[in-house]
Amino acid sequence: MPPPKDIVKIAIQMPGAYPQLIQLDQKKPLSAVIKEVCDGWNLPSPENYALQYADGVQMYITESNRLDIKHGCILRLTKAPGRCAEDLFKGIKSSDASVRCNSLKELANVSRDATFAHEFITKDGHLSLVKIVEDSNENNLIMTHTLTAFMELMDHGIVSWENLSSVFIKKIACFVNAKVSDESIQQVSLDILESMVMSSHGLFVQVKHEVTMERLIAHLQRHPVSEMCLHTSVKHLSFFSFQEMFAFLNKKNLRQYIYKVSDSAEDEMAHYLYVLQSVTLNHLEDRMRMPLDCCNQEQRDILHTLRQAAFETDSENSLSHDRRRSLCAKEFRKLGFSNNSNPGQDLVRTPPGLLALDTMYYFATHYPDAYSRFVLENSSREDKHECPFARSSIQLTLILCEILRIGEPPTETGLDYHPIFFSQDKLMEELFCVCIQLLNKTWKEMRATQEDFDKVMQVVREQITRTLSSKPTSLELFKNKVNALNYSEILKLRQTERLHQEETLAPPVLELKERLKPELLELIRQQRLNRLCQGTMFRKISSRRRQDKLWYCRLSPNHKMLHFGDVEEDAESPAIETLQEKIPVADIKGLLTGKDCPHMKENKGKQNKEVMDLAFSITYDVEDLGSFCLWTDGLSVLLGRDMSSESMRSELEILLSMEIKLRLLDLENVPIPDSAPVVPKPPSNYNFCYDFSQTEQ
Numbered sequence: 001m002p003p004p005k006d007i008v009k010i011a012i013q014m015p016g017a018y019p020q021l022i023q024l025d026q027k028k029p030l031s032a033v034i035k036e037v038c039d040g041w042n043l044p045s046p047e048n049y050a051l052q053y054a055d056g057v058q059m060y061i062t063e064s065n066r067l068d069i070k071h072g073c074i075l076r077l078t079k080a081p082g083r084c085a086e087d088l089f090k091g092i093k094s095s096d097a098s099v100r101c102n103s104l105k106e107l108a109n110v111s112r113d114a115t116f117a118h119e120f121i122t123k124d125g126h127l128s129l130v131k132i133v134e135d136s137n138e139n140n141l142i143m144t145h146t147l148t149a150f151m152e153l154m155d156h157g158i159v160s161w162e163n164l165s166s167v168f169i170k171k172i173a174c175f176v177n178a179k180v181s182d183e184s185i186q187q188v189s190l191d192i193l194e195s196m197v198m199s200s201h202g203l204f205v206q207v208k209h210e211v212t213m214e215r216l217i218a219h220l221q222r223h224p225v226s227e228m229c230l231h232t233s234v235k236h237l238s239f240f241s242f243q244e245m246f247a248f249l250n251k252k253n254l255r256q257y258i259y260k261v262s263d264s265a266e267d268e269m270a271h272y273l274y275v276l277q278s279v280t281l282n283h284l285e286d287r288m289r290m291p292l293d294c295c296n297q298e299q300r301d302i303l304h305t306l307r308q309a310a311f312e313t314d315s316e317n318s319l320s321h322d323r324r325r326s327l328c329a330k331e332f333r334k335l336g337f338s339n340n341s342n343p344g345q346d347l348v349r350t351p352p353g354l355l356a357l358d359t360m361y362y363f364a365t366h367y368p369d370a371y372s373r374f375v376l377e378n379s380s381r382e383d384k385h386e387c388p389f390a391r392s393s394i395q396l397t398l399i400l401c402e403i404l405r406i407g408e409p410p411t412e413t414g415l416d417y418h419p420i421f422f423s424q425d426k427l428m429e430e431l432f433c434v435c436i437q438l439l440n441k442t443w444k445e446m447r448a449t450q451e452d453f454d455k456v457m458q459v460v461r462e463q464i465t466r467t468l469s470s471k472p473t474s475l476e477l478f479k480n481k482v483n484a485l486n487y488s489e490i491l492k493l494r495q496t497e498r499l500h501q502e503e504t505l506a507p508p509v510l511e512l513k514e515r516l517k518p519e520l521l522e523l524i525r526q527q528r529l530n531r532l533c534q535g536t537m538f539r540k541i542s543s544r545r546r547q548d549k550l551w552y553c554r555l556s557p558n559h560k561m562l563h564f565g566d567v568e569e570d571a572e573s574p575a576i577e578t579l580q581e582k583i584p585v586a587d588i589k590g591l592l593t594g595k596d597c598p599h600m601k602e603n604k605g606k607q608n609k610e611v612m613d614l615a616f617s618i619t620y621d622v623e624d625l626g627s628f629c630l631w632t633d634g635l636s637v638l639l640g641r642d643m644s645s646e647s648m649r650s651e652l653e654i655l656l657s658m659e660i661k662l663r664l665l666d667l668e669n670v671p672i673p674d675s676a677p678v679v680p681k682p683p684s685n686y687n688f689c690y691d692f693s694q695t696e697q
Helices: 030-040 081-091 097-110 114-122 125-135 140-154 166-177 183-199 201-210 213-220 227-237 242-252 255-264 267-289 297-311 314-318 321-334 343-347 354-366 368-379 389-403 419-423 427-445 450-469 475-484 487-504 507-534 606-613 625-638 646-664 692-696
Strands: 007-014 017-025 049-053 074-079 536-541 546-555 561-567 581-584
Touching: 017 030, 030 049, 030 074, 074 081, 081 097, 081 114, 081 125, 097 140, 114 125, 114 140, 125 140, 125 166, 140 166, 140 183, 166 183, 166 201, 183 201, 267 354, 267 427, 297 321, 297 343, 297 354, 297 368, 321 368, 343 354, 343 389, 354 368, 354 389, 354 427, 368 389, 368 427, 389 427, 389 450, 419 475, 427 450, 427 475, 427 487, 450 475, 450 487, 507 546, 507 625, 507 646, 536 625, 625 646
Parallel strands: 007 074
Antiparallel strands: 007 017, 049 074, 536 546, 546 561, 561 581
């Protein structure tokens, strides 16, 4: 029979004695449990003892954490926190150096426990450690144990860092700045300074004054560079601003050295350089988390600077207030803001917050020709085909923040390290300037409309991610690689990876895919035939010029007859009875496409190449690729042939992927309906709108 929930079976150890196996009653006071254990070993004064975990972090058992004890835990009977603190306090004041060293070593270990730390600090034990550091009369080993114990005690937040004296801070800084020093002392000293910096701005200023970047570079230039020294140097850099770091590195001409370290360093070394990259980029987090303040005149001026730089409206001051306001709203719309009257509302979303405004302003001021070309080029396109600069910039800034992990702590692996970081002062801004022009190029390659915005951003994210994964070492190299990775290359890479994934699928999954394919192909066949029954309007094309005449073709419901006839420009889809001409499907002997079509043999000019590619038995507008695939597939089905269009292959892949994922899902206790859900009733009114910007998040 299992024990009650309030009873926990555990083992208790004590040096020099056989373990006790007891059933710990969680309802009984802990002092009573300890007394019973002491009585079992005939130990007097049970108040001087406590229970502690024997394995892992040897934490004291208290009334607040005793419920964490599990069946089979091994505890040990040890000194009570108060008694242990008193003994160690005496030990660190001993005149015997070996006693002091052993006491400080034990103190560094046991100070990880909050219960003990509270007892030791209550006796002002931490001040004794401060005195040892200020006097600096101990050897390196004792000093290392002293600093480690002090750091462990302060980590509990019982004592404020701001209570430390300037003498103590200077001593810790001296340990870090020393030309010849024990690396263990340097490491723990740096940890202490870092905690000071994080606790208050006043301590940050003081530490920054004491710890020099020259000392950091001296550490970094040691040959050979040790792992601990490089770690120390990297953490040093977190005390300095982004601009100060690069100003010093430029002045000392050390970028090439960092490149050398980056290229030749082992994985551990490269990880510390990655930490440096992460710490530095995180200086942008404040801007990323801060929304635009519409009442801030400086921020409003920057918005108007973006508008004026794009459209050069020098004469707007002579206009009336209403006319000028209308002109501004029109130009902000052309600039790609969704809120024309108050464009600042587009920048209240965080992230990217003000960082998006910073990147747009940087692009407009540092690359004015490229900025003007981007805006004016898209202003001249049709409304549905224009690439919105502001909306694209906001989303692109967010993508760069996610790729560069701005605002996130460094990972353990360091796989996000980018050597390009050390080649550029304003990496975020310069990357944005390259990528916003890449976005415009990709937009044109995809022939995108406003509805394709999310698809374009996904492709741009993939272009940037793939290029950075190749670890380019300069901005120019990044620019060349990312522009070479055009939309068609992305499609090829996706196809290759998809085929590779299929090859690595488990045999049962491949078998399931083959079994599902006929059913899904039949679904696509029926969709194609239904679409042919709805009909399509085609534009007539002659060998000399495009005519304005239109004609309409549709398949009869019984799939036996093709009906067609001329229609007017603005005519709606005609009824099948009004189409006078018809062709029996049984009379169709074959389906020709492209240059094999008889009516295309005379059209051999370059201007007709795209038309020829989309011809089957009739031809039509070159942009209507969807209708071409539908009709060639549909006619192939009528003729009993296999469908061969790219559209069919894409749809089949989507359907197969979805069906396999559904089949492999764990749908325990999830009922699957046999019929489609009921369509809800329409709303009582349509006085609402949907904010499409939310889909970008």
